[in-house]
Structures are given as structure tokens and as C-alpha cells.
Amino acid sequence: xxxxxxxxxxxxxxxxxxxxxFLEAKRRCVLxxxxxxxxxxxxxxxxxxxxxxxxxxxxxxxxxDIKQTTEEMPLNQLKELRIRTNLIHSIIITHTHFDHLxxxxxxxxxxxxxxxxxxxxxxxxxxxxxxxxxxxxETVQRLTKFFMENLIVVDGDVYVDKRIRxxxxxxxxxxxxxxxxxxxxxxxxxLTGDVVFTYxxxxxxxxxxxxxxxxxxxxxxxxxxxxxxxxxxxxDPRVIENQPYEI
Numbered sequence: 001x002x003x004x005x006x007x008x009x010x011x012x013x014x015x016x017x018x019x020x021x022f023l024e025a026k027r028r029c030v031l032x033x034x035x036x037x038x039x040x041x042x043x044x045x046x047x048x049x050x051x052x053x054x055x056x057x058x059x060x061x062x063x064x065d066i067k068q069t070t071e072e073m074p075l076n077q078l079k080e081l082r083i084r085t086n087l088i089h090s091i092i093i094t095h096t097h098f099d100h101l102x103x104x105x106x107x108x109x110x111x112x113x114x115x116x117x118x119x120x121x122x123x124x125x126x127x128x129x130x131x132x133x134x135x136x137x138e139t140v141q142r143l144t145k146f147f148m149e150n151l152i153v154v155d156g157d158v159y160v161d162k163r164i165r166x167x168x169x170x171x172x173x174x175x176x177x178x179x180x181x182x183x184x185x186x187x188x189x190x191l192t193g194d195v196v197f198t199y200x201x202x203x204x205x206x207x208x209x210x211x212x213x214x215x216x217x218x219x220x221x222x223x224x225x226x227x228x229x230x231x232x233x234x235x236d237p238r239v240i241e242n243q244p245y246e247i
Contacts, residue, residue, distance in 0.1 A: 001184060001247065002043055005243070005246075008036045009033050010054065011033070011056070019209040020201075021200070024209070030198075032235035033237045037232075039181065048090045049090070051099075053074035055104065089111065090114065091114070093114065094191070094194065096115075096173070119176075121175075162182075164182075170212075171213055176194060178193050180228070196208070196234065202231055
């Protein structure tokens, strides 16, 4: 085993059907979970955090119906797992929406932070206010000064090391990225980010309803299906049923 991947539920929210499945305007909602992810690198004996999650009071500035217990708050979850903040070696931000990037990130001053250049560009200079409706701009603007040389801005596909690859998906947001992990026997796990909300999206080739570019959604899902042995969508409640994932 090289990697252990732990999805951590930090909240939940009922979402309109059309937000999850493109053009499926059924009169009901879909329950989605909000996750952060811990990747334990068993060879290097360190931890990678994927996305930061949020605290409930902060999240309600963007979505009033998000639910989070005190136990589900990101720092409380890490404490429960006995993972101290100084053990987080790196943080990978899949995109800049509030539930994936929030002020929680400033509790990890020693971490290296990976983010796509286009994610920063659109957050700081959006072509239209819609692109930052769910972005906490103050957090994005503070990243460069707070992390300084530890902020690693990438452009497209890049290897963090020989077994961890970041790749731009776009689709959901211009700067969305996924994470590919290569384990024993070259088995590959992909954390999709929000270009895939649920297993149904990827299985039935249905883009997420919340998207800015349909072509990128289809291309990303095809790439993920062709590459991954295990696909981990970003918001499906079933993700935690079989965790941890070990490769």
C-alpha cells in the first residue's frame, strides 16, 4: 500500500435536481455531502489535504441550507483522526468555491498549497460576477501573501511527484482540477473535484448541472473513465461507505 485516502464529511445540503444533473428539472432535491479528503502517503509518512471545507457560519453566507454539526467542522475532524495541522504537508485546492476553499486554510501555515493559475485569474478578475458568486474573494486574495513561496500555482497537468498528478478538468469552473494517485501495481484512483458530483454523473455521462463549459465536462469525464480504476466523486454520499481507500 502506498496511499490511504480518507473522505471526511464536513456537511450536507439538499440541492435542486437540475444543479446536480444537467437539464434534469425534476421537482425534487438531491442530498449531497460536502467532503474534505486526507491522502496519507505511506512511503513518505506525511499527509495531503484536498480542499479545506468550511465552518457552518461561514458557509451560510453562500448557501443557507447547508448543515454541519460541530463534530463535522474540518479542524474537529482532523483532531478526531489525531492528525495535527502541522502534519499536513500539502494542500490541493480543486477549485475556489467556498465549500472547497475557505479561511480554514490559514490554519496550515507550513503547508504547500497547489492551485491552478486559471482559478486565481478568474477569482481575482472575473469576466462576470457569476464566476465569483460562490467564491470567498478575500481568502483567494490573501493566499499569495500568507503562503508566499509555499503557494504553488500550476498551469494544466503537473506531477506533484512521480505518483501524484494534478490535471485541469475545467467544466464546473475554469480552474477546476482533479487528482490522480498511482498506487501498488499502478492502480489509479482519481479524485474528480466538482466536475463530477455523483457516481451517476460519471456512469451515465451526465454533466453536473452547475457548470460553465459542457464540452470540458464531457471531456473530463471521458478522461477519468478511461484512466481510473477507482473514481471518487466530490459530493456523493456513497463515497464514505467503503472508506478508507487503499492502493
